[in-house]
Each structure stands twice: as structure tokens, then as C-alpha cells.
Amino acid sequence: MATQLLAVLVIPALVVALISLIGRLAGIARTHGVERSARTRSLAATVGTAVAGLVAVVVWAxxxxxxxxxxxLATLPALCAAVAVVAAAVAELTWPQPTGRIRQAGLVARRPASTGLRFLYRSGLVGTALALIVGVVTAAPDGRSVTRTHGxxxxxxxxxxxxxxxxxxxLAAILLGAATWWALRRVEQRPALLGDAELDTAVRxxxxxxxxxFAAVGSLMTAAGLWLTLGPAVNRVTQNLRGTAPGAPTSPGDWVQNLGFLGTGLGVVLLVAAVVALVWHSPRLPMTREAGARAGMPA
Known part of the structure; x- marks a missing residue:
């Protein structure tokens, strides 16, 4: 089951990544100067971040x-996402480098809006916290199973x-949260690309x-895994109890089983949200006037 779910996520992601890579390479070929440098660095950072995350998956698994x-398996999404996020932050430390003793910056906002991804990331953290609270409160004394009795x-x-x-x-979720906070701070504080405020804002x-x-995928996959473990376990324990205990609660009036179904449904929603976050469209870098003029010139 886990292998099938992984294939559902990985195969579409690889196809989307390949299409995106081809498009971005074509965009780099049409540019020059600081714009080409920005596009090349952005692509290298994306590839490096993805590779770091994949290496972390292989090593931890x-x-x-x-x-x-x-x-x-339970901690893998959050920990590997944290590694990828740290790799993304390291990329921010390498380029661009400030020149001279005096650091210059344009008077533009340094917190580009990404409300949708922020919402998905925070939803994953909230979903993880809720699943852990419910699990700890309702688990058996051994801390890794659930028991239901009737008579x-x-x-x-x-x-x-x-x-x-x-x-x-x-702990893995906390590490992911700390890494994400630090990485976003690095994005906000890195030196500006002087001379082109629009390009600097787009790169940021x-x-x-x-x-x-990566932060959203990690938090959502963690939450989805917890709820897709919790919900089916409640359903199994209920079905087994009905097979052995006369007079055990039956559906549709069995509220415990209904809550299990709700947890399973929530896990599916979180899994779909993780796929959405994985293929989230990155904003395009604008073409400079010079590049645009060259693109419009006849061959």
C-alpha cells in the first residue's frame, strides 16, 4: 500500500518536474547577463534542494x-522535508553576494505573497498536532495500538x-517548523539584485x-500518514469487536466508527493537498526589456 501511494505521488511529480525543467532551460537560453544568472541560480537551487530531499529519503529509509x-516511516516526510528546506536556505546564502562595504537595498517589500502555500503548510502542522493529540488520548497503554471493549x-x-x-x-514536525522559519528569514534577508527591482522581487x-x-509537502504528508493510520485502525477494531461481542454497536449509529471514517477522509484530503503543494506553480521571472527586444527581433 505504501509503495502504491509513493508511486502515485512520485510518478506525476517526476513528469511535472521534467516538463518544468525543459521550460526553464529554454527560458535561460533566451536571456543574458544578470537575468540569465538569476534564472540559472534559481534552477540550480531547485534541483539541489530536490536532490537533498531525495538523498535524505534514501538514507533515512x-x-x-x-x-x-x-x-x-512516520517521521520520514517531516525530516526529509526539513533537509530540503535547509538546502534551500543554504542556496540563499551563496547568491547574490553583497559588493563593497556598504550594503544597498531597494525600497520594496521583502515578503512576497504566497498565501496558498503558507495555508497548506500550516494546515499540515495543525493536522499533525490534532492527530497526535487524538492518538495519545485514545491509544492503549502500550502507546502503539487502540483497544475497544464491549462487556x-x-x-x-x-x-x-x-x-x-x-x-x-x-520532534520531527518541530524541526521542520524551525527549519522553515529560518529558511524564510534567509529569503527575506539576502542581498538584493541591484538595478532591477522587478527581477529581485520575482527571484525572492x-x-x-x-x-x-517542501515544507508544505512534509507537513501534509506527515498529517495524512497519521490520519490514514488512525482512521482505518478504529474501523478494524470496530469490525473485529462486532464479530465477537454480541450486542456490539452497529453502523450507522456507531459514533466511534463514524469518527474513524472521518479521520480516514481527512487523511485523504491531506494527501491530495500534499500533491497540490508538490506541483505548486512557481512564479515566472520577468524578461528584461533588452531580452524582450531580442526575442522579438527577426532571425
Whole structure:
């Protein structure tokens, strides 16, 4: 199941990435000077960030027997997204470099709007927190399963996001939040591209989207994984209880199972939101007047 879900995410993402790469390479070929430098650096930063995230996935997934595989799987989206976000921040430290002793800056806003991605990123963090709270409160004493009883009968299902998962997943989410905050600060504070305020604003907006894209995917995938574990576990434990306990609650009036269905539905919504964040369109860099004139000249 996990492999199928991964394929659903990775294959479309690779297709979109390839199309985007071709388009951006074509855009670089039509530009010169500082604009070409900006486009080249932006593309290199995007590729480097993606590679860092993929390397983190491979390393964390195959690190060995400790921590347990289920814990590694639960923390993988947030931790690998944090690595990608840090890589994006490092790219902001390398270019552009300030020249001379006096640092100059234009009087333009340094916080480009990316409301949609910010909303998705924060929704993932909220969804993660809610899932961990519900899981810890309702889990069995072992911290990794859920138990439901009716009279002298009982049923247990595992895995379940109790305290065993809440601590490492919570720490991974906090690390992702801290990395995202730091990376966005780097985007705001990096030196300006002097001489072209419009290009500088667009480059900064691309950098912000680069950071928030990986942060949103990490938080949403973490939340989706928790809810898609919690909801089906509640459904399984309910179905098993009905098979053994006479008079056990039945649908559609079984509110516990209905909450399990709600959790599963929420997980699906979060998973779709993660796909949306993954393919989120990055703003285009404007062509300078000189480049535009060259593009319009007859061959």
C-alpha cells in the first residue's frame, strides 16, 4: 500500500518536474547577463534542494534497524522535508553576494505573497498536532495500538499513533517548523539584485515558494500518514469487536466508527493537498526589456 501511494505521488511529480525543467532551460537560453544568472541560480537551487530531499529519503529509509521501521516511516516526510528546506536556505546564502562595504537595498517589500502555500503548510502542522493529540488520548497503554471493549469482549488494532509515535513525530514536525522559519528569514534577508527591482522581487518569490513547497509537502504528508493510520485502525477494531461481542454497536449509529471514517477522509484530503503543494506553480521571472527586444527581433 505504501509503495502504491509513493508511486502515485512520485510518478506525476517526476513528469511535472521534467516538463518544468525543459521550460526553464529554454527560458535561460533566451536571456543574458544578470537575468540569465538569476534564472540559472534559481534552477540550480531547485534541483539541489530536490536532490537533498531525495538523498535524505534514501538514507533515512535504509539507515538500519534503529529506530524501528514504522517510526522511521512516520517521521520520514517531516525530516526529509526539513533537509530540503535547509538546502534551500543554504542556496540563499551563496547568491547574490553583497559588493563593497556598504550594503544597498531597494525600497520594496521583502515578503512576497504566497498565501496558498503558507495555508497548506500550516494546515499540515495543525493536522499533525490534532492527530497526535487524538492518538495519545485514545491509544492503549502500550502507546502503539487502540483497544475497544464491549462487556467482557475486546478488540485491538495496531499500529496506532499513540505516545510511541507522538514523541518522534512531534520532534520531527518541530524541526521542520524551525527549519522553515529560518529558511524564510534567509529569503527575506539576502542581498538584493541591484538595478532591477522587478527581477529581485520575482527571484525572492521563487525562493519563498521553493521553501514553502517542501515544507508544505512534509507537513501534509506527515498529517495524512497519521490520519490514514488512525482512521482505518478504529474501523478494524470496530469490525473485529462486532464479530465477537454480541450486542456490539452497529453502523450507522456507531459514533466511534463514524469518527474513524472521518479521520480516514481527512487523511485523504491531506494527501491530495500534499500533491497540490508538490506541483505548486512557481512564479515566472520577468524578461528584461533588452531580452524582450531580442526575442522579438527577426532571425
Amino acid at each position: 535504509g539507515i538500519g534497524s534503529q529506530p524501528p521501521q514504522d517510526v522511521r 467482557d469482549y475486546g478488540s485491538t488494532a495496531s499500529p496506532y499513533p499513540g505516545i510511541t509515535y507522538a514523541v518522534p513525530v512531534g 518569490a521563487q525562493s519563498q515558494v521553493r521553501v514553502l513547497r
